[in-house]
Amino acid sequence: MDAAGPDGDDAREAVGPGPATAAGRRFLVDLAPLRDSADFRRLWAGNTVSWIGQAMTALAVSLQVYDITRSSFSVGLVGLFSFVPLMIFGLYGGAIADIVDRRRLGLISSLGSCALSVALSAAAFAGFDRVWFLYAIVALQAVCGAVNSPARSAMIPRLVPPEQLQAANALTSMTITSGTLMGPMLGGLVVGVGGYQSAYLIDAVAFSFSLYAMWRLPAMLPGRTGDGPVAGHGGDGTVAGQGGDGTVAGQGGDGTVRGSGRDRTVKERGGDGAPPDRGEDGAQAGQASVASGARARRPSVVDGLRFLASRPNLRTAFVSDLCAMVLAHPRALYPAVAVLWYGGDAKTTGLLVAAPACGAMLGAVFSGWQGRVRGHGAVILIAVAAWGAAIAVFGLTRELWLGLLFLALAGCADMVSMAFRNTMLQAASPDEMRGRLQGVFIVVVAGGPRLGEFLAGSVADLTSPGFAITGGGVACVVAVSLMALKWRGFARYDARNPRP
Template identity: 65%
Template sequence: MSLLVDVGPLRTSPHYRRLWFGNTVSWVGQGMTALAISLQVYDLTHSTFSVGLVGLCSLVPLVVFGLYGGAVADTVDRRLLGLGSAIGSAVLSLALASAAFAGFHHVWFLYAIVALQAVCAALNSPARSAMIPRLLEPAQLPAANALNSMTMTFGTLVGPMAGGLIVGFWGYQAAYTIDAVAFCASLYAMWRLPSMLPDRVGAKRASVLDGLRFLGTRPNLRMTFFSDFCAMILAHPRALFPAVAAAWYGGDARTTGMLVAAPAVGAFLGGLFSGWQGKVHRHGLAVLIAVSAWGTAVAVFGLTRQLWLGLLFLGLAGAADTVSMVFRNTMLQVAAPDEMRGRLQGVFIVVVSGGPRLGDFLAGSVADLASPTVAATGGGVACVVAVVLLGLKWRGFARYDAREPTP
C-alpha cells in the first residue's frame, strides 16, 4: 500500500482530471487576488480595520448564499450552475483589472467586488462538490477528496506568495489580470462536462429547510458537522498567533507568518501522504480520531515555548484536519442521496466559513480574559472532551462503514 496520495481518480476520469486541474489553477489565482485586494485596501486607507472588513464582506454572502446555492444545485443542471458562477468570477476579476488600469481606486468598489465574488463562490462550490460522486466510483472518493484538499492548501500557500511578488513587481493590474486568465482553466473544465441534472429534478423545487430537516433526521451526517464544530470553534488558535509569536517565542511578524503557514503545510503533507485512506472503511471512527488528534496537537502547542516545537504541533494539527475533512466530505458525498447533495454541501460551506471565525472570536476573548496558554491548551482539551462525548452519545457514528453507508 502506497503512502503517497492516490492519483487514480486523475487517471480514470478525464472529466475529474480537468475539473481538478482547473480548480487548482483557479485557487492559486483567487489566493493572489485575495492578497492583492487586502494590500490595495490598506494602501487606500492605511487602516487595518478596513482590511478586516474585507473578510466580513466575504463571510456574509458565503453564509447566506451557501445555503441558497446548495438548494439551487439540487434543482438545476449543476454543470450550467458551475459554468455560470465561474464566468461570474472571471468577469469580476476582469472588472478589478480594468479598474486598476483605469486608475479607479475606491474602497467601496473593492468591497462590492469581494461580496460578489463570495456569491459566485457560494453558488459554484456546492455544484462542483455535488458533481464529483457522479464522475467517480464511491471507492475513489476518499482519494478525490484528498486531492481536493491539496488543491485548496496549495492555493492558500502559493497564491498569496505569488500575489505579493506580482503586486510588488508589476502592480495590482497584473495580479487581477492573471487571476482572470486563470479562470479559463476552470471554465474549460466545466464546459467539457456532461449535463449534471440532479436526481428527481422533476420536483422543480429544492427547499433549504427540507435539506435542514433531512440533516436533522440523519445522525451520521449531522455528526460530520458537529465534530468539525468541536475543532474549529473550541480549538482554533489562529487569532492567538500575533500575540504568542512575541510572548512565547520572542519573534516578530515573520514568526507570525510561520505560525500561520504551519497548519497549511501540515494539511498539504496530510493530503500528499494520504494513500492509506482508501483502505479505511470506518470513516466515522477516523473522523473522531482525527478531530481528537487536532485538539491534542493544539493543546500541546499551547504549552510549547520553543518555536520549532510549536510549528511541529501546528503542522500535526493541520495534517489531522485534512484527514477529518477527507472522511467527512466522503460521507456527505456517499451517504446522502443525490438530490440532497447540493444542500448538504451548502451547509458544509457555512460550517467551514463560519466555524473558524467563531473560533477566532472565542480564542481571542479567552486570551484577553485569561491568557493565550489557557485559550490554546484549554481549547484543545475542550475539543477532545466534546468530540468524545458526542461519540458516546451517537455511538453509531463510530460504527459507520463506507461499504454500507447509513446517513
C-alpha cells in the same frame, strides 16, 4: 558476463517494483481518479489553478485597500464583506444546485467570478482606486463562490466510481491547500513586480481553466433517488430501477448504461458511442421526467436542514467539525503568541499561519492509505481528537520549532477529517440533497473558525493566550469523546454500507 538481453529484461519486468516502491505507493496520494476520469482530471486541474488565482486576488485586494486607506480596520472589512455573503448564499447556493443542472450553474458562477476579476484588473489599470468598489467586488465574488462550490462538490460522486471517492476528496484537499500556500506568496510577488492589475489579470486567466473544465462536463441534473442509505440504492444494495436480472433501467443487455450522470454516457450513447435508437425512448422519457420533476420543485433550504437533522451520521460529522473549529481554533492569537512566547515579529506570525497548511499538504501527499479504510466515522473522531490534542500541546510550547511541529500535526489531522467527512457527505446522501449539504458544509467551514477565533480571543483577554489555546484543545478532545460515547453508531459507520 553481461546479463542484459531479452531474458534479462523479462526477468526484471517479472520482478516488478521493489518492496520500498510498493510501500511508497500504498501511502502516497492515490492518483487513480486523475488517471481514470478525464472529466475529474480537468475539473481538478482547473480548480487548482483557479484556487491559486483567488488566493492571489484576496491578498492583492487587502494590500490595495490598505494602500488606499492606511487603515487596518478597512482591511478587516474586506473579510466581513466576503464572510456575510458566503454565509447567506452558501445555503441557497446549495439549494439551487439541487434543482438545476449543476454543470450550467458551475459555468455561470465561474464566468461571474472571471468577469469580476477582469473588472478588478480594468479598474486597477484605469487608476480607479475606490474602496467601496473593492468591497462590492469582494462581496459579489463571495456570492459566486458560494453558488459554485456546492455544485462543484456535488458533481464529484458522478465523475468517479465509489471506490475512488475517498482518493478524489484527498486530491481536492490538495487543491485547497495549494491555494492557501501558494496563492499569497505568488500574489505578493506579482503585486510587487507588476502591480495590483497584474494579479487580478492572472486570476481572470486562471478562471478560464475552471471554465473550460466545466464546459467539457456532461449535463449534471440532480437525481431523484429518495432517502435510501446510498444515493440511487435500495436497502438491499440493489440500484434503484434495477431489475431482478441485474440490469439497470435504461441499460441494454450489453451492459451499456443510458442516462448515466457518471461520464459522457449521460448523452445516452450506446456502448459503441452511437446515438440512441428508437428502442431507448423509455429511458429518455424517464430522464426527461426526472428533469421536469426537478424543475417543478422549488429549492428548499429548510428541507436540507431537516434532512441533516434527521440523519445521525451526517449530523455528527458536522458537529464534530464544529467542535474542532469553535473550541480549538487559536489563529487570532498567533500575533500575540509570536511576540510573547517566541520573541518574534510578523515573520514569525506568518510561519505560525503557514504551519497548519504545510501539515495539511503533507497529509494529502501521504493519503494513499485512506482509500483502504472503511471505518470513516471512527477516523473522523480520531482526527478531530488529534487536532484538539495537537492544539493543546502547542499551547504549552515555548520553542518555535516545536510549536510549528504541533501546528503542522494539527493541520494534517484537519486534512484527514475533512477528506473523510466530504466522502461521507457525498456517499451517504441522496444525489438530490448533496448540494444543500455541501452548502451547509460551506457555512460550517466559513463560520466555525470565525466563532473559534472570537472565543479564543475573548478567553485570552480574560486569562492568558496559553490558557485559551491549551484549554480549547482539551475542550475539543473532551467534546469529541463525549460525542463518541453518545452516538456510538457514528464510530461504527462503514463505507461499504454508507448510511446517513
